[in-house]
Amino acid sequence: MDSENNNNNSTKSYINTTIASKKFYTSQFSFTPLRFNTMRLLMIVVILTTAIFGTAKWTPRLSPIDPSLKGENAASATVPSGFETFFYNQTLDHFNYKPESYATFQQRYIINSKWWGGASNNAPIFAYLGAEGPIDGDVTILGFLTENAPRFKALVVYLEHRFYGESNPLGSKGGPDSVDAMEESVKNETIRGYFNSAQALADYAELLLHIKHKLHAHNSPIIVIGGSYGGMLASWFRLKYPHIALGALASSAPILYFDDITPQDGYYSIVTKDFEQASENCYSTIKQSWDEIDRVASMPNGLLTLSQKFKTCSPLNNSYELKDYLDSMYASAAQYNAPPSYPTARICQGIDGATNATDVLDRVFAGLAAYRPGRACYNMTSGVSQTSIGWQWQVCSEMSIPIGITSNVSMFPSSPYDANEYVDDCVKRFGVMPRPHWATTYYGGQDIRMILSRFGSNIIFSNGLRDPYSSGGVLEDISHNILAVKTTNGSHCLDILSSLESDPEWLVKQRKDEVKIINGWFRKYYRNLHFLKH
């Protein structure tokens, strides 16, 4: 299914904004979707690339929204009124029966029952499966659940992923957004062993059954919803636990970006295309800039020149710092390339508008300044957050997503994925061997059309084709009830974010299509249920 009808021209428009302050996050949010307009524009992505892991391309973050907003620049979001926070005494190790496996930890979940039609009506449950970050931020940003709950009289539940936020087995030292507990966890050889996707899915299974039991809602159908890594979890959850979830909405879930299913160039080829589409001049400026950065860096006082040109907060130690910073910026602008501001368009307007600049680097800086305006200086070193630390561990244990650049049509320098380097880096960092084939062993992915055309049902894979991660997504219907809903101009997880009045027609239609499909699942379910009970 293609939700896109009109080729919206608003890619070139953008509105000015200012940088998020802590105040922005600590203030009480009302649940008016329009309030998040500003938030979408703040895409200060800190992507782990060569600065940390040598020269190989590293995995761009897999969050519905820019995780740095939640982890670095913000204190904990206050859960809006109407939402109640609970903790479940969760099994630490679902797949072993060792003395320490009987340990438990407190898993956070947040419920809003104001729209719920109740157990007696078998009213449904919308369950958001948390991904690699604290859950409270998601509550205010993921509009899909709350916006559609009234129509379906659904209970709305947000489940926090183990180890993030307040669901760290070591407790949330220094508060839910503090990195202390996370840092300690991933250093702790025993505790970090339980930090993986299969355990997280089993948490969700146990916790959702607990919630149904507590509410006597045995026959309430559950729809699981997730974005990015959380979208992968949602689709896997429906496949592994069909007896718990009736269906899944998996937004921007690159479930095919494992092993060699998706070509390694997939991600950056879309980043490149996004910029090429925004402006041919912008694209070629960026493409030229990498050699120019190296040329300047190699000159006497070259790094100082670069530091000054790019207004770095501290002097550059090497040219990689700058190149990584820009690489990450372009990637995240493409990934979170959402209307109405379209970050790629903003960068390109900066670059194209620097008509006085003859130097390619001045033009590139103008792009940066347009994307992240109003800053006295730019911090080129990656910050740390629960997300950045936790996701490193997940990548180094099992979430091995081979992204590289081999093609010279890319606007980035060549940087082929190096599996050995990945392993070496992980061994150096954590002392463990990654299991790069485990994801496809446990979850599948190869020949997905053939496998799932006669197996499974009730999954929506939604994607925006401007999202670089859509290259690893399911973009065609697999069967009449495993469906792909995609938009040509959409970006990462756009469909499940809160809607805006300014949303283009194609985005409104994508969401409507998804609701229609889910409604169809419910109709069949209730017909079945009625038939069984009478």
Next chain:
Amino acid sequence: MDSENNNNNSTKSYINTTIASKKFYTSQFSFTPLRFNTMRLLMIVVILTTAIFGTAKWTPRLSPIDPSLKGENAASATVPSGFETFFYNQTLDHFNYKPESYATFQQRYIINSKWWGGASNNAPIFAYLGAEGPIDGDVTILGFLTENAPRFKALVVYLEHRFYGESNPLGSKGGPDSVDAMEESVKNETIRGYFNSAQALADYAELLLHIKHKLHAHNSPIIVIGGSYGGMLASWFRLKYPHIALGALASSAPILYFDDITPQDGYYSIVTKDFEQASENCYSTIKQSWDEIDRVASMPNGLLTLSQKFKTCSPLNNSYELKDYLDSMYASAAQYNAPPSYPTARICQGIDGATNATDVLDRVFAGLAAYRPGRACYNMTSGVSQTSIGWQWQVCSEMSIPIGITSNVSMFPSSPYDANEYVDDCVKRFGVMPRPHWATTYYGGQDIRMILSRFGSNIIFSNGLRDPYSSGGVLEDISHNILAVKTTNGSHCLDILSSLESDPEWLVKQRKDEVKIINGWFRKYYRNLHFLKH
């Protein structure tokens, strides 16, 4: 689907046989199915009941054939010619990333490739998923794979379940059938933690991918086959790993005997019915005998009297020993109630034939003697085997199957299932709390028709309705490709055992129906594959 057409009268017929000697097992078997005629008759079941675990009903063993044959009375079966034994360096812990999780163990698997059509023809693979016992015995007894391999040009593979046989992480001390390693494993708090069904399924996933990789058989479809507990594993494997197994034949798999899905009386009500159908007189004799045993036991020298009457090898310590022995005998006779000898019929012919005996206990003994003829004495104490020890652990960790007797229509005394007693027994024995709800959390089972009617495909649930475990089986088609194939007169796992010339028509038909269904899966698969490749 009901494979049964004629109501075969051979229930009353039986042939004499002698007890298996070690020689029987150590001799070289040819692959003539007829040779196993004798074996089927040797159902010396050692079921763990009250003798070990107090007064609660315990879980009757879940093996395709009597496991005591393999564990207690026999040395290791010699793998027949044409079969090659291999070992795979298997991951000990698939769901954790702790230093010790990177440990591996040697998992045994046995391959016969003489019928295989080869990777270039995408010829299929029949994979037998080992259950709670050494795999080598299964190779000679499970005829379904080898008998059907020529027709499908299939590779035949038998995978050993972790901890059994030569696949014990502690090694196979004292040989593959020795209980030493198993005893040590279940006492070892660390190592036994990895001894569970989810880990075993993940073993099979990894190992089957390894075999396909080794043989370059990427497009060879795999059918997994299992019986009893192994049948549960087969159906769960298809549900959890549809990308690895195209389909599953789950023979006599009581996947619904968890939590409260199946009434606790299910098992023993079928045992009762089997005896009632064999002979009304036999049934009422057995029904009377329990009180009579208690009455005699309470008299002066009563236990001595009972010991003499029942020719026990050593004097009885209490009446439970005798009652447990008889309970187990009736249960296993019903469970393995296979043609041509039909053990229930043999017991009843003994009882009914004791026309000179006025004492009810003499008649019961005549039943025992008819079932297990030619013995100087009867050993009432349960023997130990890898199976009995290993299965105790599995029951006490997760395979909690609540079997009890509440109804007075049973031919057994009342003995309601006591969940608290189960927990107490397990805590006393292993020091761990069982997780009785984990099986339904991970595998489902509740509302299975509604859940799977629109999810999943290519599973055959086969059952014989005289098998007490069929009470927890799937007995009706769930969808057009999740099918129940049952026979009115069949017993436990009969369909996957080697065929005999004397097999009744309904059994021949059941197997034919299964082959036809599997053939349909292949036809669709190859059509799909052809379509994708051209």
